[in-house]
Amino acid sequence: MKFGAYECFSIETAEFLMDGGATFGIVPKTLWEKECPADDFNRILLKSRSLLIKGERKAILVDTGFGSKPSMKFKKNYQLKQMFDHMDSALSEFGLTCGDITDVIMSHLHFDHAGGCTEIRNGKLVPAFPNASYHVQKDQWETAINPSARDLASFRKEDFIPLLEAGVLRLIDGPVELFEGIEIIVTHGHTAGQQHPLVRGENNALFFCGDLIPTAAHLPVPWHMGFDGRPLVLVKEKEKLLPRAWKERWILFFEHDPRIAAASIRRDEKYMRIDRIVSI
Numbered sequence: 001m002k003f004g005a006y007e008c009f010s011i012e013t014a015e016f017l018m019d020g021g022a023t024f025g026i027v028p029k030t031l032w033e034k035e036c037p038a039d040d041f042n043r044i045l046l047k048s049r050s051l052l053i054k055g056e057r058k059a060i061l062v063d064t065g066f067g068s069k070p071s072m073k074f075k076k077n078y079q080l081k082q083m084f085d086h087m088d089s090a091l092s093e094f095g096l097t098c099g100d101i102t103d104v105i106m107s108h109l110h111f112d113h114a115g116g117c118t119e120i121r122n123g124k125l126v127p128a129f130p131n132a133s134y135h136v137q138k139d140q141w142e143t144a145i146n147p148s149a150r151d152l153a154s155f156r157k158e159d160f161i162p163l164l165e166a167g168v169l170r171l172i173d174g175p176v177e178l179f180e181g182i183e184i185i186v187t188h189g190h191t192a193g194q195q196h197p198l199v200r201g202e203n204n205a206l207f208f209c210g211d212l213i214p215t216a217a218h219l220p221v222p223w224h225m226g227f228d229g230r231p232l233v234l235v236k237e238k239e240k241l242l243p244r245a246w247k248e249r250w251i252l253f254f255e256h257d258p259r260i261a262a263a264s265i266r267r268d269e270k271y272m273r274i275d276r277i278v279s280i
């Protein structure tokens with residue numbers, strides 16, 4: 001799908017099972033189970049998607065999924081099913097290889113988003129996209145390299161320290177127009193310095209929700225994850241962004257929704273809801 005000078009594509013990298021209670025925080029199970037049915041272990045199906053943005057002599061990847069490093073134990077715990085052995089095979093559908101990616105924009109550095117930033121080659125941890133600059137918010141970098149006890153399990157240094165060592169890390173301080181037509185919006189409710197690319201078209205735009213609104217079921221303002229570091233900040237951020245998204249006819253890109261990769265929204269009595277599912 002085209003937005004301004006850029007063509008945007010969803011790349012489904014994996015599906016996995018996650019605790020439903022943790023995914024919906026304070027929302028009672030009787031409500032969230034109608035949206036996302038749970039298995040006998042209270043787990044729900046989630047997907048992991050990256051966004052490929054092509055145009056203006058750039059090939060930009062937003063988030064990198066779990067990558068190739070997860071152990072057998074990790075795969076078993078999350079029932080992780082990856083869609084391909086290597087990102088090269090997913091990119092080949094678009095006539096690209098990992099070496100063609102010019103920029104990687106990281107929403108944030110939690111392992112299900114940043115696992116694919118690095119890989120093991122010849123026994124060494126190296127950037128998985130050898131010619132790319134990796135863009136991370138400064139606040140997120142500082143959180144990731146010095147996590148609190150609560151965040152400790154979500155960040156894995158092997159996903160991002162090699163980027164610093166290889167000199168490919170670009171820290172961004174706050175919102176910015178990163179490239180012409182690609183605005184970066186920053187939120188702090190899920191984790192400090194989560195960034196969301198907004199690819200602007202003539203009459204609409206594509207917004208990368210990341211973990212601010214991980215699935216379409218998280219559109220109602222109080223429906224948010226138990227993992228969110230600052231829930232009240234996140235609530236305010238959703239209250240501010242969702243009316244703008246509706247007014248400016250944004251298409252929302254859902255990184256974790258089990259079925260919907262992208263959709264437009266409409267205002268219901270109280271909250272925003274899915275209006276039209278968009279194939280991307």
Ligand SMILES: [Zn+2]
Pocket residue numbers: 108110190191211
């Ligand atoms: Zn996250």
